[in-house]
Amino acid sequence: MTEVHRRHIVLLCLWVGYGGWVVMPFLAPISMHLGQTELAGLIYKIYSFFCHQLPQRSFFLFGVKPMYNLVEIQTAWRPTMDPLVLRQFIGNPVMGWKVAWSDRMVSFYTSIWVSTILRWFWWPGSYKNSKRTALLFLLPMAVDGFSHLISDLSGIGQGFRANNAWLVALTGNALPSWFYAGDTLGSFNFWMRLLTGLLAGWGIAGLVVYYCREYPGSLTEP
Known part of the structure; x- marks a missing residue:
């Protein structure tokens, strides 16, 4: 073999x-x-x-x-x-x-699985810079997750990510109230958890494909 x-x-x-x-x-x-x-x-x-x-x-x-x-x-x-x-x-x-x-874990872990398949079969060259870019893809999820953690220290449903008043001010309250507040489907917090999880999974998948395709001294060696 x-x-x-x-x-x-x-x-x-x-x-x-x-x-x-x-x-x-x-x-x-x-x-x-x-x-x-x-x-x-x-x-x-x-x-x-x-x-x-x-x-x-x-x-x-x-x-x-x-x-x-x-x-x-x-x-x-x-x-x-x-x-x-x-x-x-x-x-x-x-x-x-x-x-x-x-929902973040669903997004993140499913993205790793699906992205690994996509990067292996449909975009076989997309892993070439994976070592340089993986951290960039992970960074948004790290920032979003850490901000949730800091917000929750004020109490569940009480911190700055509960109502996202900073985003209301930034957008001039131009969007529906349900978009700014809470965590449920369609809210800003939901979309951030979903999208950052997808990005992080794509970055991790690049590393997986790289190690399985080209990395010298791979774990697949005896």
């Missing part, structure tokens, strides 16, 4: 194995919907080590809406600002069931 073949096998294993990792969080709400609560609970538990799982920043399946704001979550669960309590809410038969990681 040649070095090229070994590298291809490693990449195929990564696609299959990592694909399972990407899909598994969606099996949690599916399992809840089918009444397999123990399996769902196990999946939620495993992924809780990799994500905050805050319900107001997560997708829901099998409910009336794909996402819910903080007030809706508090009304259905508990009137609390404690993130450790909020993250315990996985949904109900009316609202549906929470995907086992947040």
Whole structure:
């Protein structure tokens, strides 16, 4: 078996194995919907080590809406600002069931998986400068995530990313109020988590393809 073949096998294993990792969080709400609560609970538990799982920043399946704001979550669960309590809410038969990681993690990890496939088959030369550009693609997500973290120190739903008053002033309040405030589908915070996750995944995918295609001394060597 040649070095090229070994590298291809490693990449195929990564696609299959990592694909399972990407899909598994969606099996949690599916399992809840089918009444397999123990399996769902196990999946939620495993992924809780990799994500905050805050319900107001997560997708829901099998409910009336794909996402819910903080007030809706508090009304259905508990009137609390404690993130450790909020993250315990996985949904109900009316609202549906929470995907086992947040919208940012869905965007980021799925982007790595899909982008690796795209960069290997359709844009095989797009990884050439991956080492130089990966950090640039990761930077927006780092800035957005860190700003969320700093904002949440003031309390969930209380910090500067809760109402984005700075953005209201910057845009002259030209956009609908629902765009500025909160985290739900269509809001500024939602779009930033989605887009920065996609960019970061694209950058990471470049490194994966580079290491599997050309890196000397690859891990695929014996």
